[in-house]
Amino acid sequence: MPAVKKNKYHHGDLRQTLMDISVDIIEKQGIHALNLRSLASLAGVSSGAPYHHFADRAALLGAVAQEGFEKLQAALVREGASVVGNPSERLAALGSAYVLFAVSHRGHFRVMFRADIHNDAHEALTNSSDRAFQLLREAIEACQQAGTAPPGDPQPLVLCAWATVHGLATLCVDSHPAKLGMPPEQLAPMITGLTSQMFSALARTATSSKSPKPSS
Amino acid sequence: MPAVKKNKYHHGDLRQTLMDISVDIIEKQGIHALNLRSLASLAGVSSGAPYHHFADRAALLGAVAQEGFEKLQAALVREGASVVGNPSERLAALGSAYVLFAVSHRGHFRVMFRADIHNDAHEALTNSSDRAFQLLREAIEACQQAGTAPPGDPQPLVLCAWATVHGLATLCVDSHPAKLGMPPEQLAPMITGLTSQMFSALARTATSSKSPKPSS
DNA sequence: GCTCAAATCTAAGCATCGCTTAAATTTTGC
DNA sequence: GCAAAATTTAAGCGATGCTTAGATTTGAGC
Numbered sequence: 439m440p441a442v443k444k445n446k447y448h449h450g451d452l453r454q455t456l457m458d459i460s461v462d463i464i465e466k467q468g469i470h471a472l473n474l475r476s477l478a479s480l481a482g483v484s485s486g487a488p489y490h491h492f493a494d495r496a497a498l499l500g501a502v503a504q505e506g507f508e509k510l511q512a513a514l515v516r517e518g519a520s521v522v523g524n525p526s527e528r529l530a531a532l533g534s535a536y537v538l539f540a541v542s543h544r545g546h547f548r549v550m551f552r553a554d555i556h557n558d559a560h561e562a563l564t565n566s567s568d569r570a571f572q573l574l575r576e577a578i579e580a581c582q583q584a585g586t587a588p589p590g591d592p593q594p595l596v597l598c599a600w601a602t603v604h605g606l607a608t609l610c611v612d613s614h615p616a617k618l619g620m621p622p623e624q625l626a627p628m629i630t631g632l633t634s635q636m637f638s639a640l641a642r643t644a645t646s647s648k649s650p651k652p653s654s
Numbered sequence: 655m656p657a658v659k660k661n662k663y664h665h666g667d668l669r670q671t672l673m674d675i676s677v678d679i680i681e682k683q684g685i686h687a688l689n690l691r692s693l694a695s696l697a698g699v700s701s702g703a704p705y706h707h708f709a710d711r712a713a714l715l716g717a718v719a720q721e722g723f724e725k726l727q728a729a730l731v732r733e734g735a736s737v738v739g740n741p742s743e744r745l746a747a748l749g750s751a752y753v754l755f756a757v758s759h760r761g762h763f764r765v766m767f768r769a770d771i772h773n774d775a776h777e778a779l780t781n782s783s784d785r786a787f788q789l790l791r792e793a794i795e796a797c798q799q800a801g802t803a804p805p806g807d808p809q810p811l812v813l814c815a816w817a818t819v820h821g822l823a824t825l826c827v828d829s830h831p832a833k834l835g836m837p838p839e840q841l842a843p844m845i846t847g848l849t850s851q852m853f854s855a856l857a858r859t860a861t862s863s864k865s866p867k868p869s870s
Numbered sequence: 871g872c873t874c875a876a877a878t879c880t881a882a883g884c885a886t887c888g889c890t891t892a893a894a895t896t897t898t899g900c
Numbered sequence: 901g902c903a904a905a906a907t908t909t910a911a912g913c914g915a916t917g918c919t920t921a922g923a924t925t926t927g928a929g930c
Contacts, residue, residue: 449907468770473887484909486890491907495888548769553828554684593835597825598818598845605821606813612769619809629814636852643855665878689916700880702919707878711917 453491455481457502465545469499469552499549506546507566513539514573525580526587526634532577533603533630536570540607541622547611551604574600578637587637588644595637602633669707671697673718681761685715685768715765722762723782729755730789741796742803742850748793749819749846752786756823757838763827767820790816794853803853804860811853818849 449455459480463472474495475485492498517535521528540547550567575596581587587595606629610622618625665671675696679688690711691701708714733751737744756763766783791812797803803811822845826838834841 452907470770474889475887483907485887486910487908489889551824551828554686594844594848597822597834597841598848601821601825601845602814602818603821604825605817605819608767608824609813609817609820612767618813625813628810629817632810632814632856636856639855639859640848640852642859668878690918691916699878701916702881703879705918 449481449483449487452481452483452487456488456491456498457505460498460502461543461545463545464502464548469548474498499552502546503549503552504566506543506550507570509543509546510536510539510550511566511570511573514570518573518577524586525577525584526638529574529577529581529587529599529637530627530630530634532574533599533633534626536603537607537610537622537626537630541610544611547607551608571596571600574603581634581637582641586634586641588641599633603630665697665699665703668697668699668703669717672704672707672714673721676714676718677759677761679761680718680764685764688715690714715768718762719765719768720782722759722766723786725759725762726752726755726766727782727786727789730786734789734793740802741793741800742854745790745793745797745803745815745853746843746846746850748790749815749849750842752819753823753826753838753842753846757826760827763823767824787812787816790819797850797853798857802850802857804857815849819846 456477459477460472463477472495474488478485478488481487488498492501513535514532517531518528521531523531575592578587578592578595578599582589582592582595606626609618610625615621620628672693675693676688679693688711690704694701694704697703704714708717729751730748733747734744737747739747791808794803794808794811794815798805798808798811822842825834826841831837836844
């Protein structure tokens, strides 16, 4: 029974418990519905207890965002390791994984990209997102070497792919499902597949034309 | 001097004044920094006055979002009317206008796509965004007819373009400028131009191949 | 020009929420 | 075991969203 210490003055792992409940509330009711008093109540502690684990509400949300970025990176690494196809398929799979992470971790995702949460201070947080960005860059550079993405500076391609995937994720997370016309599980592979197809198509026209730069 | 009625019991146009100040605060300090007391103080009225123009804080933000969507649609229509080039250039110009609207109206943009603001109720709001979506669809269908976008169901292309442009806008609005490598005024045309180029490239391969569907 | 209803605003206050402080309780290192 | 450190409680301060009751102004109709 005592998988978690109960009926004790000290809570088993209050810090993680608070984060878990927060994610649940944010997923179901949005960030605005999260207040520390009811959160503490749900965790079974007094309203002052959370402040010994988080400096303030923003720090709690920052920790949730941090956890989200770590989970996202893990999901992308897992997906990248499991896809054995060509670089284009790998790129599309990575993009789909990004979108599907967002819809299956709405609570985390809603916090991760809120500028008013992690303003400046959190370096560890930006580091985590940078690593995810780096994975995308590597996947695109692999496409370039395979000839399924236009050659030249990869930065425009990376930003384009990132923007597409991130925009699609935000749309899936916050829009009414009917507006998109199909469930994210179907939509994500379609759009990311389309994008990687377009990279290939542009690579073909770029190599057969005079201008090798994707920005031309 | 009395361009706006002053020193009178009734404020000239308190409703619009409150919205204008709100946009300014949100742009400079974020949504979290907006509270109705200091807002009323800045407008020179008592703290209860705003509630005669907005039911609550969410209604105020909803009105700001509504105004933002109207301005966005106007900006897109203006851009669409001024571009005389081919459909591909028009599509790219529309996309750039979307991104540049976001960065030059950060206050509005930050509110427009917050699910926790306009949850359900505001029909007029979704109507405004739907019209912007419709403009994009028409631009893409024009590309299809001109042969500079792959034929078939335009919905995947529309969603892809929307996601790209919307993702890029959110990145430009909330990310540190250094992370993007160049100012939005330069970045937006580059990415939207790249996307319309890719539509063209895919159209060429699609027409010369057996599968006409962009989703294949 | 007067009257009275509607619209607008003020003043005061309630309830909630973020956060702090001081003390009580439990755990942990030695 | 014991003292120090960590965790929690209880109580409360200040700020903020929102409400209520009443005062002031405006404007439409006679």
